[in-house]
Amino acid sequence: MGNWTGGSGAFVIRDTSHLPAAGPLLYIVDCIQDRSGHNGRPCTNCSPAKTMTLLKADLLATDFAQPPSLGAEIVQRLEAEIILLRREPGSRIGEEEVSARYGVSRSPVREALRALESDGLVARSPRRGGIVTPLSLENLDAICTCRVPLEGLAAANVAAAAEAATLSALQDTIDRMEAAHQRHDAEAAFWANAALTDVLHNNCGNPVLRRLLDSVNKQALRYRYYAYRETTDIIAASIADNREMLAAIRRADPDAARMVTEQLVRKSWQLTHDHLAARLARPKVVDKAADEA
Structure with a gap:
């Protein structure tokens, strides 16, 4: 501190x-x-x-x-x-x-x-x-189309050369996600998940990949937070899937780490898409006073 x-x-x-x-x-x-x-x-x-x-x-x-x-x-x-x-x-x-x-x-x-x-x-x-900028299904789909292969490659790279400090940091973020979920603190769970992806990106061993992920992640964070705020399903699924990803990394299995990571990003994408689609389909309430101001 x-x-x-x-x-x-x-x-x-x-x-x-x-x-x-x-x-x-x-x-x-x-x-x-x-x-x-x-x-x-x-x-x-x-x-x-x-x-x-x-x-x-x-x-x-x-x-x-x-x-x-x-x-x-x-x-x-x-x-x-x-x-x-x-x-x-x-x-x-x-x-x-x-x-x-x-x-x-x-x-x-x-x-x-x-x-x-x-x-x-x-x-x-x-x-x-x-x-x-508005949240839109088109923008979400464009972001996640990029995130799937990029996040999968980052996880595979980490699995190929993971050090003890990296494994410990990943375990810590997953444990903090679990603790936040148990106390029904979606925001803390979100930040713990954001820290987990940071650890993966920082240790992917490819500076070009890291810059690409950093660029995509800026826009992705809003959608990720929106999903965490809207449903606990995505938090529980994320914890389970990230534990599976970490297990693959501990086994030094890049192929499994890539597959699990791509699947969890796709799952998060689908859940977020469904909730956002439902929200966008609801009639918009117009604040007349604010609109006139």
Whole structure:
């Protein structure tokens, strides 16, 4: 655990021991509510699972001498809000609102929106900020079509050369998924599952594959969280399938690890597709007051 101060206040780092130092995602606990409610200090009362934000790959767990730019900080906060669906798909992200909320000028906000646009999380609108990209079946299918072979290859590569530390990290994330599921904490189970895929990606031994996975994963996380929030079936299935995947990795069986991983991604894809299709088929309730505003 450690502390560092960025351009908009203090952060508290927690629970990074299970992550490789140069992982693509470093988990940081910081309250993503209105900071004025906590007098500019990290919130110690909010649930850590509900206040996680994400840091970019180039910020290592051991290198906080140079804090990120204001734009990078805003990216981290907005990313977390979008992934956790606290900013609804299709909702507007106004430059003025974000500037006021975090006490920054519009320049870093625009920088953040450009980065989120490149990750496929935001569609920018001239002089209006950005729009959170909608969840759609077409986008889900496009993402998962890529994830199936890429995740399978990563698991196979890990199985071919897994070290004890990697096996321990994978076991730890699965155990945390199980514990979160037992206490009916879908959000904590989601973050544990996200940490598991990070371990696989970080140890796949192929930097090109890792970059591809990192790019796809940014968009996939929203759909993965949506599924975890909507149904416990996917959490239980994920725990069982990931235990089977880990068993194949322990046996140093790349073919089995690939097959199990591809099957679990397909299963998650189908469950998410079914729930999202049902949601999109429901009549949309229009908030007349919000629409007029």
